[in-house]
Amino acid sequence: MAYRWKNDLTMADVTPKAAYLNRRQILAGTVGLGAIGLAGRASAQGLEPNTLEEITSYNNFYEFGTGKGDPAANAHKLVTSPWSIKVDGMVDRPGDYALDDLLAGLSVEDRLYRFRCVEAWSMVIPWNGIELADILNKVGVQSGARYVAFETVVQPENMIGVQRRVLDFPYVEGLRIDEAMHPLTIMATGIYDEPIYNQNGAPIRLVVPWKYGFKSIKSIVRITLQEDEPPTSWNKANPREYGFYSNVNPNVDHPRWSQATERRIGGGLFAARQDTLMFNGYPEVASLYEGMDLTRFY
Numbered sequence: 001m002a003y004r005w006k007n008d009l010t011m012a013d014v015t016p017k018a019a020y021l022n023r024r025q026i027l028a029g030t031v032g033l034g035a036i037g038l039a040g041r042a043s044a045q046g047l048e049p050n051t052l053e054e055i056t057s058y059n060n061f062y063e064f065g066t067g068k069g070d071p072a073a074n075a076h077k078l079v080t081s082p083w084s085i086k087v088d089g090m091v092d093r094p095g096d097y098a099l100d101d102l103l104a105g106l107s108v109e110d111r112l113y114r115f116r117c118v119e120a121w122s123m124v125i126p127w128n129g130i131e132l133a134d135i136l137n138k139v140g141v142q143s144g145a146r147y148v149a150f151e152t153v154v155q156p157e158n159m160i161g162v163q164r165r166v167l168d169f170p171y172v173e174g175l176r177i178d179e180a181m182h183p184l185t186i187m188a189t190g191i192y193d194e195p196i197y198n199q200n201g202a203p204i205r206l207v208v209p210w211k212y213g214f215k216s217i218k219s220i221v222r223i224t225l226q227e228d229e230p231p232t233s234w235n236k237a238n239p240r241e242y243g244f245y246s247n248v249n250p251n252v253d254h255p256r257w258s259q260a261t262e263r264r265i266g267g268g269l270f271a272a273r274q275d276t277l278m279f280n281g282y283p284e285v286a287s288l289y290e291g292m293d294l295t296r297f298y
């Protein structure tokens, strides 16, 4: 693909790693002036990243329980090595790929993305990942393929949420092919230049920053190219509340709460809620949905 998406802020612009971890000290003014300047620049752009601690301790990963702290407490049981991904359906080179083989030769990019959960909380996360388009081009998408389906690993003996059947597992998700090929869509393998933690979906998870977080399926073991729209976990669980598209949209409320604003994790108890942005602040995807009624295709 000729065009590669460029961040509005690169990691080089952001606070060095040691300072990230001391962000509270920075904000409290207890570390050096240089660091304060950098932190100020990042927050002026509204993209001050959450700390590693926040990103790895407040999670949704129902295979490991429904509480926000459950994944951090339980996901050490996830076995991530060896890891292979089955690529099947309408592709030229289907197969069971060892993760390293599937990613060999593809470039890992730094992406500082807003992340907006359908539950109306949000974070800013510095991912490291591979554009999904690069992976799909490597396996060769056939012309009839209109959708991509994804599946999460099931390790019943290690997953308390699977044992308790809190959702119909395996967790499944899907994208339209043009969404999957968009340069914003990545398969994340790291956060803050560290291998992605189990609770965040090790060893590889989808990140689609303009959609609600539940589209960003974790710990992927299968990618299928197909003609028909695939079933998705939350749509199966509650079709009235969760559609296939699930684009972040402040004008379309969830049946049980408003989506107009969001609570930024780490903002503190008294921080004002922030306005939620159309497509989560990624207007470059609007052309994918031209002519679609986004209140009907929610």
Ligand code: MTE
Pocket: 058, 059, 060, 061, 062, 063, 116, 117, 118, 152, 171, 199, 200, 201, 212, 213, 214, 215, 216, 217, 218, 219
């Ligand atoms: N993937 C799987 N397999 N299981 C899940 O329960 N939760 C989703 C998504 N991917 C989920 C999943 C939801 S609701 C959100 S908001 C994000 O993961 C949370 O990602 P994070 O914990 O890395 O912030």
